[in-house]
Amino acid sequence: MTTFDQVIPVITDILRSYREALIRIGGMIINRDLNGRVRLIVSKSVQEDAISQDLLTAIADLMAEHLGPHAFPPEHAVLYEADIETLLKDKPGMPLEDFPAIRFVDRLATESDWATISTMTTRAPRIVFYSLKGGVGRSTALAASAWAFAQQGKRVLALDLDLESPGLSSALLTDDRQSTYGITDWLVEDLVDNGNAVFDEMVVTSTLSREGEIYIVPAHGRDPGEYISKLGRVWMPKIALTGEREIWSYRLRRLIEALETRWGPDVLLLDARAGIDEIASACITDLRANLVLLFAVDSEQTWTGYRMLFRHWRTSGVVRDIRERLQLVGAIVPERDRERYLDGLRDRAWDLFVEELYDPVPPEEDTADLWSFDRADENAPHAPWAIRWHPDWTALRSLYHHMSSVDATGVRLIFGPLIDGLITMIDNRKSVQR
């Protein structure tokens, strides 16, 4: 019986046997719907052409025969649309191998498909902290980075986008300094054009900052209120009277732009949710990030997860749009056998990056134009910025008290490569902009 992963190879095989004849039909979309069933979308003009109709009938019959439950009955297998190009504008899909005029488009139940990559912002740099697995010290590292930037006199805007498991604000704020509202409140109010009612009271400053300023935008306010009921609505798109649809992550992007205008930060730090998750996708692909930190521990789960993600970018044809923003972070690196552990982490990362992200380097060829790095290159995206494991930095809850007494040496001891990497990245960006 045909299963999901066989759909693309099977349909490609079917079409291959009609390669010449298909030229007559022109542009075509192979459309896989929400249930994983496949239909063809062709131009309405084809409906009048008997030869094309015979061809489509033959293909529809073969689809029903070979795709089984992933096909429609032949009489429902073809949709006719006046304008295929407009459909593709909303969702371009990916080219079908060997068929330049045919695109494969996947319809997902989630808004995000991980493959629509927004351009980088040219305003203050946006840095996303992402981990495939929870509990690897991602939020703690963000709090420490915010602290380090503020020490340098920078204004930092830190957003807790881990809406399903918020915690960043407790690391940077005492209980009595929590804001009245959070990101979730704004996303819900925005649906009824009432975002301004919460906008000014969703940001608080942390007293941890000595030189600069740390503005914190939490997931929820002091009193989370009906948090579950609100969380269940943040994913809603907003529909304008013109019918224009603004998906939730674009609403979030609008919020971030407004917060940036209001508070004028030098840098934005975004705490993304762990895993291949809707919020994570928004943070990485939709929020115009300049740098995405990929937190990694040396585990099978980590590498399998990152491989799935990178491969998706590669097969969707967007890998070039995203890869230069990625940087591996070695999370909670154990003290014991530290060097050997980091070496192993780098090996695994290099294997993965070479296979999925870096340009292949043909032998004896000039590599100047290729985006590829040696295993040992310290400045390569796969070379982990190591964060040491330390008991004082493990409990997010008591982090505020720890951070209020820590000094720069203490922070550097644990987070040195991360902080140096971030500062270099921001300085380089400034010099490029100049």
Added chain:
Amino acid sequence: MPSMNPDFLDAHHRHWDDAERLFEASRWANADHLYGMSVECGLKRLMIAFGMPLTTSGDPKRDIDRVHADQAWIRYETYRSGHPGGAGYSLPTTNPFATWHISQRYAHQSNFDQSHTNIHRNGAAIVRGLVQKALIEGLVV
């Protein structure tokens, strides 16, 4: 005699097509009427996908669902909100058909002009877009 049971999808398409022809010909009054009919049929087809109960002949089972465009715009939300697949099928919160009523088909045509009809044409285009999306996503076959 062919079946005269409702086929909301087909009716949605033909009302829209005819409304567009009339709109092109500046026949505002009847175009306006048909945009409303197109919306009613399109929304009812989507309401069926979102769980609206039907009689054996394919009509809405409950009286409260036997409504025209102006009310269907509101009624639709009940079914959409209650269905897990409904999040991607929202309508604007302002109902463009609040100024449309089925009884207007008896009104004098001088009451209709392009700007009045345009509001309903835009509203109908939104519903048409949702029906197209439902077809593509496999919610409606």
